[in-house]
Amino acid sequence: MNSSVDPENLSEKIYAGTLGSTQPEGIPEEYTINYKTREDSLNAVEAGHADYGYGNAYSVAFYTLQNGYQNIITVPRGKDDRAYCFAVPSENKVLLSILNKSIDSIDERELQTLVLISTAKIDQKITLSMIISNYGLQVILLSSLIIAVLSVSIFRNLRDNKELKLQNERYQILSNISNEYMYEYYFEKNELNLSKNIIHLFENRKFMEESVAILKEALRTGDSTQSIYRIELPLSAENKVIFKSVSSFIRNSKGKVHSVIGKLIDVSEE
Incomplete structure (x- = not known):
């Protein structure tokens, strides 16, 4: 039973039974919850979904050791005689004879020893x-x-x-x-990031996109050893400005160029 339950006062407490088992005398069905297996009923008592249940000492000890119950206490109510048997194919009389002779050769003390050994050999969860x-x-x-x-x-x-x-x-x-405009170009993404102060130079978005395409092409197809060069960018339909590009290449661990960081300097008046 759950450790919070008083064993002397089980009236109106929830009994955890098992499907197919006989309803204990004196326990109303409205206070009974039947579970599929004995382990399920013990889990219910452990979790507090039910208050108590009945089971033989071996099965209760087995599941308690296996599952490490912390909220279950056991109270002996008596000892019932239980009979167990093996079912074998009807045509296999030799096997049945061997089993019967083996069982008959085990005395009560040896039987209890085997039961205790089997009970102790539990793979604890x-x-x-x-x-x-x-x-x-x-x-x-x-x-x-x-x-x-x-x-x-x-x-x-x-x-x-x-x-x-x-x-x-x-x-x-x-x-x-310094009248300079920063940029960063990523080769794998083909992505060019421009500083905010260069955006206002373009008459509209069309010319900015055209200039971005020109600068991308120069960076992508240019000589990776050349870090300073001049490039003409259209700021409007009538105005094309010559910029000097000064850049540095950033390489990955394999020596491959990962990105370029640089600046554009307006040299149109030089």
Whole structure:
């Protein structure tokens, strides 16, 4: 029965039975929940879905050891004689004879020993509560270590992002002051990012897209060793401006060019 139940007061308590078993005398059916197996009924009592149940000492001990029940207590109510038998194919009389002779050769003491040995050989289920109970300190220390590592990593990422943002703002300010326009081109994505201060130079989006295409083509097909060159970009229908491009190539671990970062300098008046 559940450890919270008073064994002397089982009236109006929920009885956990098993399907196909005989209803115990004195227990009303309205206070009975029948489960498919004895293990299911024990699980229900353990979880508090039912209050108590009946079972033989061997099955209760087996499932208690296997599942590590913490909320079940056992109260002996008596001992019933139980008879067990083996079913064999009717045509296999030799096997039946061997089984009968083997059983007859076992005395009561040996039989009880075999039962106890079989009951003790149980593959105990590993549950979360068992892990916490046996390795609670280790789990707490490991969890604390993981949380600490993640916290440090998050803090460093936030700090690096903040520093990167400050650097970008600094470069943007310097770009505005020096009449320079920053860009970054990614080869695999064929993606070109322009600084905000260059956008206002174009008369409309059409000319900006045309200039982006020209600069992409120059970066994609140009000599990867050439970092300074001149390029003409259309800002409007009547106005084409010559820029000097100064760039640096960023390579991956295999030495392949990953991206280009550079700046455009207006040299049309030179």
